[in-house]
Amino acid sequence: MPEMISVEQARDLVLSHVSQLPAETVPVLDAAGRVAATDLQSDIDISPFAHSAMDGFAVRAAQLEGASPETPVELDVIAEVAAGDTFDGEIPDGACVRIMTGAPLPAAADSVVKYEIVRNVEGDGRPGSRVAFDAPVKLRNNVREAGEEARAGEAVVHAGEVINAAGVGFLASCGVSEVPVPRRPRVAIISIGSELVPPTEVPTAGKIRNSNGYALSASARAAGAIPTLLPIVEDSLEALKAAVVAATAEYDFVVTSGGASNGDFDFIKPCVEQTGQLFMTLVNMRPGKAQTFGLVNGTPVFGLPGNPAAAYCGFEMLIRPALRKMQGYTNLARPRVMARLSRDTKKKDPRRIYLRATLTKDADGAYVVEPAKNQSSGLFGVIQRSNCLAIMPEGFEGRTAGSEIECILLDVSEDVAI
Numbered sequence: 001m002p003e004m005i006s007v008e009q010a011r012d013l014v015l016s017h018v019s020q021l022p023a024e025t026v027p028v029l030d031a032a033g034r035v036a037a038t039d040l041q042s043d044i045d046i047s048p049f050a051h052s053a054m055d056g057f058a059v060r061a062a063q064l065e066g067a068s069p070e071t072p073v074e075l076d077v078i079a080e081v082a083a084g085d086t087f088d089g090e091i092p093d094g095a096c097v098r099i100m101t102g103a104p105l106p107a108a109a110d111s112v113v114k115y116e117i118v119r120n121v122e123g124d125g126r127p128g129s130r131v132a133f134d135a136p137v138k139l140r141n142n143v144r145e146a147g148e149e150a151r152a153g154e155a156v157v158h159a160g161e162v163i164n165a166a167g168v169g170f171l172a173s174c175g176v177s178e179v180p181v182p183r184r185p186r187v188a189i190i191s192i193g194s195e196l197v198p199p200t201e202v203p204t205a206g207k208i209r210n211s212n213g214y215a216l217s218a219s220a221r222a223a224g225a226i227p228t229l230l231p232i233v234e235d236s237l238e239a240l241k242a243a244v245v246a247a248t249a250e251y252d253f254v255v256t257s258g259g260a261s262n263g264d265f266d267f268i269k270p271c272v273e274q275t276g277q278l279f280m281t282l283v284n285m286r287p288g289k290a291q292t293f294g295l296v297n298g299t300p301v302f303g304l305p306g307n308p309a310a311a312y313c314g315f316e317m318l319i320r321p322a323l324r325k326m327q328g329y330t331n332l333a334r335p336r337v338m339a340r341l342s343r344d345t346k347k348k349d350p351r352r353i354y355l356r357a358t359l360t361k362d363a364d365g366a367y368v369v370e371p372a373k374n375q376s377s378g379l380f381g382v383i384q385r386s387n388c389l390a391i392m393p394e395g396f397e398g399r400t401a402g403s404e405i406e407c408i409l410l411d412v413s414e415d416v417a418i
């Protein structure tokens, strides 16, 4: 096992140990944001029939040939067809049918002229009226054709596609009421530390509230997973082994935080080594170099560092892609943009640094990024007020104000193209 590996190597290592989960079936209403596990077919043509795109008059284009303001064509309105109705009768040469948006185009007509360019000669345009047309109409004008979007039996959404809100409507129109999607991973969140108390308690001397467990549960949920916040585990190898082994039997992925370093009470590395296979312990990133990954009972176990920002960044860079892969998503990287740095930024640590930062646009619409003043890895509030991670590449080279650096947009879906 190499000592320290790159973020990309670590991400690929974790990805190589997870696969797409088996499908579950969800009602189409719950399918937005999920990935289709199979091709989905329409049971009918979409649209099912040719219909009018406008309120107006259904005619045959040939009837209006030569129509002009000087030589208008006058037609008798013999019937009206509303959305939901049909008109199956003949339309004699001197006649037309009043038609509403969405109504089926009568078989005897081939085009629609909207109200606004038709004059009432007698009556109000309803059946019994006489109307005048001052211009010809193009064949199939204002007609939405049958099967324009899909044919019966055709795959309308393909396996691997992410279904969006419009897709839910499209599938509903195709008669798809249930959708098979890879199920969501069940993720166990274990906070390690004898100093930790639940947020409902006021911490006594030396104790702190378990904030990581809450942030990581929220991050897991935001990644589409189903998190379970398990009880806090004290700094004891035996207690940790028992908690981790029990979790691997019930969950698809186990995430711990804390106890990942080399202190006297840091036990996640020996825990994974003694109960399963340990693949990685150090990643060349800051915050969060102590990142542990292995398999226990064949279940991925990821030990994040205890410092809040280190745990958050480790989850973002190394766990979130894996949880998304398990749900069938193929875009696994958050969108990134290049932005001008707002101020000089020194670099005293050779690791790749993810600066917690705020991205805005200047008056010319160009991206500007302002790193938070306090980059302590102990702080969550700074990330609450940030919207990106600005990347300072490996090495000791700082960046001056105005230089371009790459920023990862937090809370923006991997499926958004920027």
Ligand SMILES: Nc1nc2c(c(=O)[nH]1)N[C@H]1C(S)=C(S)[C@@H](COP(=O)(O)OP(=O)(O)OC[C@H]3O[C@@H](n4cnc5c(N)ncnc54)[C@H](O)[C@@H]3O)O[C@H]1N2
Binding pocket: 191, 192, 193, 195, 196, 208, 209, 210, 211, 212, 213, 257, 258, 259, 260, 261, 262, 263, 266, 288, 289, 290, 304, 305, 306, 307, 308, 310, 377
């Ligand atoms: N001699 C060295 N010491 C440390 C190093 C080092 O390289 N050499 N690295 C530091 C860095 S960087 C980090 S990050 C931490 C990672 O160590 P651990 O994963 O063992 O973290 P802990 O010691 O358990 O906790 C660190 C810090 O975070 C607080 N914490 C832990 N869990 C939670 C939680 N659930 N909610 C809120 N806060 C939590 C904990 O109380 C500590 O303050 O090691 C450094 N040390």
Ligand code: MOO
Binding pocket: 285, 286, 287, 288, 289, 290, 305, 307, 309, 310, 377, 378
């Ligand atoms: O892993 Mo620590 O929090 O890098 O800074």
